[in-house]
Amino acid sequence: MNILGISCFYHDAAACLIRDGVVIAAAEEERFTRNKHDASFPRNAITFCLESSGVSAQQLDGVAFYEKPLRKLERAISVAKHYEAHSPSLLNEDLSHFLHEGLTIEQRVRDTLNYSGPFFFSEHHLSHAASAFFGSPFADAAILTVDGVGEWATTSQYIGCGRDIRLKREIRYPHSLGLFYATLTAFLGFEVNEGEYKVMGLAPYGKPHFVDKISEVLELRNDGSFANRLDYFAYMYSEDKMFSSKLVDLLGPPRHPDEPVTQRHIDIAASMQVITESAMLNLCKSLRDFTGSENLALAGGVAHNVVANARIRESRLFKNLFVQPASGDSGGAIGAALYAYHHGLGQKRRVLENYETCLGPEYSDSEIEDVLMKYRLSYQRMELDELTARTAAAIHDNMIVGWFQGRMEFGPRALGHRSLLANPCNPNMKDILNARVKLREEFRPFAPAVLEERANEFFELDRPSPFMLQTWQVRGKSRELIPAVTHADGSARVQTVSEKDNHRFHRLIKAFGKASGVPVVINTSFNVRGEPIVCSPEDAVRCFLGTDIDYLAIGSFLVERSL
Amino acid sequence: MKDNERATRASPEAVAVIAQILSLVPPEASPSNPGGWHLVDCDDFKLASMYGARQ
Secondary structure, three states, X not given: OEEEEEEOOOOOOEEEEEEOOEEEEEEEOHHHHOOOOOOOOOHHHHHHHHHHHOOOHHHOOEEEEOOOHHHHHHHHHHHHHHOOOXXXXXXXXXXXXXXXXXXXXXXXXXXXXXXXXXXXXXXHHHHHHHHHHOOOOOOEEEEEEEOOOOOOEEEEEEEEEOOEEEEEEEEEOOOOHHHHHHHHHHHOOOOOOOOHHHHHHHHHHOOOOOHHHHHOOEEEOOOOOEEEOHHHEOOOOOOOOOEOHHHHHHHOOOOOOOOOOOHHHHHHHHHHHHHHHHHHHHHHHHHHHHHOOOEEEEEOHHHHOHHXXXXXXXXXXXXXXXXXXXXXOHHHHHHHHHHHHHHHOOOOOOOOOOOOOEOOOOOOHHHHHHHHXXXXXXXXXXXXXXXXXXXXXXXXXXXXXXXXXXXXXXOOOOOOOEEEEEOOOOOOHHHHHHHHHHOOOOOOOOOEEEEHHHHHHXXXXXXXXXXXXXXXXXXXXXXXXXXXXXOOOOEEOOEEEOOOOOHHHHHHHHHHHHHHOOOEEEEEEOOOOOOOOOOOHHHHHHHHHHOOOOEEEEOOEEEEOOO | OOOOOOOOOOOHHHXXXXXXXXXXXXXXXXXXXXXXXXXXXXXXXXXXXXOXXXX
């Protein structure tokens, strides 16, 4: 039984294909169009999912969309009417968007694919919940979803049992933890839906001196819920402003994007991170209290806050935690399809032991070689043993390596299939990577990938962490060993790599460990600032040629810049 | 597949009419809600509907 899942028209459009309850293909549209966070109808991603699975549109048993466009329109109209005095043009903008995009989705899919079968509309938060619960190894779980906004809900608590998901309660727009974080991200001069990671990276350098003031902005309640103090915000009625003048009165002048980051900005980042963690812990505690579950499945954009996830883990409110690796809107495609499979089509659930994230395109050596020849690159073809040994030696020599192997990852993290790799032992490597390739802000940390079986030697880690979704403390004695991946607070966003799940990457890290004594590499996404992660061999070669990456290990080929 | 079509603006008349029609239906929630929990207790999400009100 095949179901196509689709999310689009807000940000991070994506498609996936579910076969018999298992995701067998998934990709974000941005990877094909090369337009970061592309929200448009995901025609390339749909084509990839169908073609790679050998399924025609006529063979689909269902198509599922990740939210209910009419209910979203209802919210847009209600909000526009409520704030009409502030912004008379708001409704026109929203209505145009819905009339031409959201409301047309079913017909657009039917026309485009010549598809006449069942069409399902999940709810936005239900899609997140299903992506987390059905992706988890839990037969039953408490489910928490937190983001900016879906239709009306911004935070939802569910109980999952078998194939059933029951919504218990929700917090509704305009009260939103995701929009609280986005508003302060904008206040700090960073781009909304892009800069949140930067703010999270900035926070450990600061002191939470503004906690009392920012507590004025978001009221945390004893029942685990919260309410935004709306007079500090403008996102309800403004097309280009997230915050009101009252927030400026409270916190001082906002930072312009071109201004330097000062200690005041850093302290605000630290303070909003503290409040966000408190809000998440409150939500989790209330959920644990009324469900009694020892399992938590977590999704929604706020679940990409890896520091808050670590606080949840450390709180031990739940024994087991599963965070959906694609917690943003792209993952909604997966949740919608999985929910439709179990409920729209009434299928039984298979609880999965392992979750797979490498669901995108892969390319044969022959396809890769054609691209290398097209770009007239000198390359060597070699067996895996030699490829990993030569690549490990290059990393040990402080070279930057583009590592392009197997299927592309789904979700925002590169996990050893479309990665840039470097030496974590070199204290200057963060600056080198930034200067030569990534061009990121100097305060943002790089993440380590470590052999799963040796992770505990270097990190205070009590379970596998294969998706880089939580931070862990670097052990005291290891901080000097791997300075390039140790953040200001001694933490790291660890990826553990197992032989079983990621054979080639495991082999490489093992070879690097043999050369350096440290089975850890820097693993950052294979892209440059402002561009999506590379998808095809051609994307990888272009990135290689356009930057100062030293080596490209692509399929069975090693390309050296100096050759 | 066809290329994406970028939305054009709706006419003011269309906006007014649609807003009027939709205002006849009581919305599921209100932007003036006070925050905090809304109790729902629902497991029927009306998958066939692009609206699917829970009431």
